[in-house]
Amino acid sequence: MRIATFNINGIKARLPVLLEWLRDTAPDVACLQEIKSVDAGFPSREISDLGYEVAVHGQKGFNGVAILSRTPLVDISRGLPGDEDDAQARWIEATIPTTRPIRICCLYLPNGNPTPGPKYDYKLAWMERLQARVEALLRSESAAIFCGDYNVIPEDRDAARPDAWRRDALALAPTRSAFRRLVHLGLTDAFRVRTPGSGHYSFWDYQAGAWERDDGIRIDHHLLVPRAADRLEGCWIETTMRGGEKPSDHVPVWLEVAE
């Protein structure tokens, strides 16, 4: 089973690219972030015409996440638990009820800039809530995977220019500590366990010729609980998407797990 995570930076602007990508690459599951649309505005019919079931958690103008799946989704849950007042649409999870079910969690972790400030406080608080959700799913012994835009550069090898990010919310020490605490619960960074070297990125800024200079960062990740990591067969970045027509500033990151 191939599962992709893709921050599409706006479903309205990216629909032709998304449909062509679904036709060409045919993921079994696609976790989308930054759809920037309310549920009613999401082009579910165009996508279901390609054979996908759609689960959306949208919001007007900003954020928004969705899961697309070729097989039915069950037990869909919207919103990251832990703050009833959180209005930002950054989390949706659902189960793929195959022979060995997989719990898919699609997330869009807050950016957190500028730092210090309320946005950074929100990011760290969100990461604490994420920690609690991961702990709960570990206790449940489900084969859970956490796929999405983490807005975290885990280590220096995940940036072309690590020094430029040192004081940024994506790489600041408390951000990296919180990410390490998460991984140390027993999660596997599926890309890193297979590909240890530097020079692998999932985001390049639209500005200053970042793509042309390969000035990228790796911030889109698949984290797997042990029961899912046991089934890991591959993880790779679809870098070429960034050089295509009207690209998102992120590219898809793929995960293959045994059925």
Added chain:
DNA sequence: ATGCCGGCCCAAGGCCGA
């Protein structure tokens, strides 16, 4: 580079992203 580009709101210019 405290935003160079791009997308959102919705009709202009401001907010947001990383």
